[in-house]
Amino acid sequence: MSRIPAETDAASLPQLGAIDRFKIIAKSTAKRGIDVCFASKVAVLRAIGLVDFPVPPNSRLRRTSSLTLRHYYESGLTTMMPILTAARMFGADLDQPLNVLDFGCGVARQLLQLTRNYPNVAAFACDANPDNIKHVRNAFPKVDVYANAFDPPLRYKDDTFDLVYSVSTFSHFSPDDARLWLRELRRVAKPNGLLCLTVNSTTSIDWVHRRGLHLDYTKDKLLRDGYWYQVDAAAWYKKKAEDAVTTFGSGTVAEPRPTGNMYYSPQHAKEFFEAAGLEFLALAPGVIDRMQDLVVSRKSEANN
Template sequence: MNPRIKALGHRVFDVGFKAKVAAGKALGLIDFPVPPRHNLTTTSSNTVRHYFQSGLTTIQPILMGAMAEGFEPDEDTHVLDFGCGVGRQLLHLKRWFPAMKISAIDVDREVVDYVARTFPGVDAYCNDFDPPLKFADNSFDLIYSVSIFSHLSMDDAKLWLTDLARVAKPGSVLCLTFNSAHSLGIAHADGRRLQFTQEQLQGEGFILDGEEISEEAAAAEFFGKKARGIKRSYGETYYSHDKFGEVARSCGLTPLRMYPAVIDRHQDLAVFRA
């Protein structure tokens, strides 16, 4: 099908989605901001309900994991949402802790603009695909990231883990989600990534089912939204717990705990000390 016709069709769906959201708000069924449909779907949500509920089922274990290691959420803490997307987790964090100082970053300019408009108190900015971040050393009490290290290559993961260690305060907590054995099992149950085995994951510790992102896809205005801002190989990344801990340790972080399948019943949560 002609790409322009496809784009037009998606925009028509956007208009219908916007009307449904407006009706839901008028009826009192929706009391929270909802991103445009084409942005919402890039963060693995196809419905407003999933957007809201999956935000809960990711930020709750993150906060619990951080608080178990001494993090105390209040107005004096500075939190970084690394790879914020359209604010699935941020939505709930701001509702629970409105005075908390939060910075949110992403490589996609459009979703960053949405976060900046929707959450005025949040320091939102569009970062490059490569480090460093704009922040000074020792800036954050908590850094969390959802489904970013489940896509980066090993080399890119090391670059970013090193920079996150730099901007984290000494003794602070980092909560990072990643794909592991449970996620691979879900893929296998769906008939995907059958070329990779659980034995391979445990033996090698790392699997990347990636693809090179073309310049055209990275710059696309509509269909390249999942790729926009991405410059190199990007796909589905899987780690064993031992391997992810080993990689993070080599970048200056201390592994504390690994929680299997607690992130939206899909990904694992790794908790580190800076």
């Protein structure tokens, strides 16, 4: 395994001029104002009975794949449904008091659906972005939630969770980071505990091609190579420099090194998960936002 590089320091970031800094501060100020207006809109919708669920600030909502309040709710439902279905198929009865971890919970699109439909579950959540955690802690007081570091370990004891799920985190980890986190999630899962994790795969290549992106990389190449980690380090360092001016709405505040987009072929995903000591159970293509695959694996007692 490659050594994880040291955290980014200020000297490694590009220097921003006065005009760029002014634009960043102005944009941050505008986001704060939009958050206030959005909160007022949500309050009105709540008062007339059209919204009955916690809503994140607009600046956090738009850092997910959701650009509207409706999409935030509906995409949380459609992305959680395959996970809940897989969990039940492979033996996790969520009507019972199970321990469930939302790893990389974001602003709780999936957690919302879990907590409102399965009240017997003991829900836990973690995310590396403290702004996400601030929202989740305020909106879901019964959920055990905290801001984890970008690197393992998590604060949980060995053999804690009956189910661990994660949406659109392993699609951004580098291969080395993904190996570390798979082993860590295996550690905190109970024997026979399930892991339902989403990954980019051949379906994702089709999705980005329809949007005119990465046209030089094909499904055939992915199937041949096994995986593809696409990262624009220069763009990440520029964004990191911008976030150093103001962390409001930041996407990199918790990241010590560049992240990108990781794609797995189905065969490589199977081998990758098995190399982490997990029993590979199933792969459901394109069931997450019609873009990502759902990989279902288990911490088998035989591998303990």
